Amino acid sequence: MIHPTALVDPAARLADDVEVGPFSVIGPDVTIGAGSVIGPHVVVKGPTTLGERTRIFQFASVGEDCQDKKYAGEPTRLVMGDDNVIREGATLHRGTVQDRGETTIGSRNLFMAYVHVGHDCVVGDDCILANQVTLAGHVTVGNFAILGGLAAVHQFCHFGDYAMAGGGSIITKDTPAYVMINGNPAEARGLNLVGLKRRGFSREAINALTASYKLVYRQGLTVEQALAEMRRQFPIPEVTHFADSIERSTRGITR
Incomplete structure (x- = not known):
């Protein structure tokens, strides 16, 4: 042998x-x-x-x-x-x-x-x-994460569970769970919907995560306001995990 x-x-x-x-x-x-x-x-x-x-x-x-x-x-x-x-x-x-x-x-x-x-x-x-x-x-990388070819992650960054980075991304901030990013510098492009569906997430969970993503990235709220609102509107484990991954960020999240 x-x-x-x-x-x-x-x-x-x-x-x-x-x-x-x-x-x-x-x-x-x-x-x-x-x-x-x-x-x-x-x-x-x-x-x-x-x-x-x-x-x-x-x-x-x-x-x-x-x-x-x-x-x-x-x-x-x-x-x-x-x-x-x-x-x-x-x-x-x-x-x-x-x-x-x-x-x-x-x-x-x-x-x-x-x-x-x-x-x-x-x-x-x-x-x-x-x-x-x-x-x-x-660097910390969560579970079921995907990083495309030539992506580079800065020291002390967190890359969340089920998150995805496109090829060549330059990642200098934390990436919340479930989020898809791309670019130099990397920017949030939406949820990793294909990955969530492949991993068997329910329609209810995906819809709640989509609405929560919009609260963080599309509604003009502060991060604290968005977190409070998503926890109030969607008290399910998937959204709680999304909120927790944002809340524990020390470098700021990719926006």
Whole structure:
């Protein structure tokens, strides 16, 4: 299961059925779960934990030291869940002691070719990051989020659950849950209606979210007024989640 040209440190912990391709390097303090396939010319450095059925394609670098100039070799971590796919040339870095000390990635995510996930990022479950998406350090991405190719997210930004960014978007503010953005600088373009329908949101929830979006973006209200009004008019979990994602923004929302 391990190619003879691969270099696997004796201290690495690999499940019995993990495959490692030619010329790959697996360092110490690396744990790789069952059913995982590490392709050729891959580097995995620790401390890093990869869940079950991880698939990493050639030339990816996972768990490497981060690029933060303050990083001084501290033993920070990268922790990933199950069923993640990391395509060619992607780079996923560990955390820093100045923040969480850990880059955390959930399960069932697709990182397409040349994606970069910076230090201390948090990525949820079931996300798609298309080719050459770049997450700066300290970025949080929610569940079921989609970032189009070449999108770039500024450090400390939050990108909400079920949100979508068009290709080439430059994202410098927080993106609320369910919202679709695009442009340089990115601007809100509406709700991610196609995504909500595909994920089985009810007509009632979609209608309430549409009306809530209009309160925030179309009615000339302050954010505080819009939040109060949507909570009053639409006391359902989906709208509450939308309002919460706006309320906790620290950088201001994409408008």
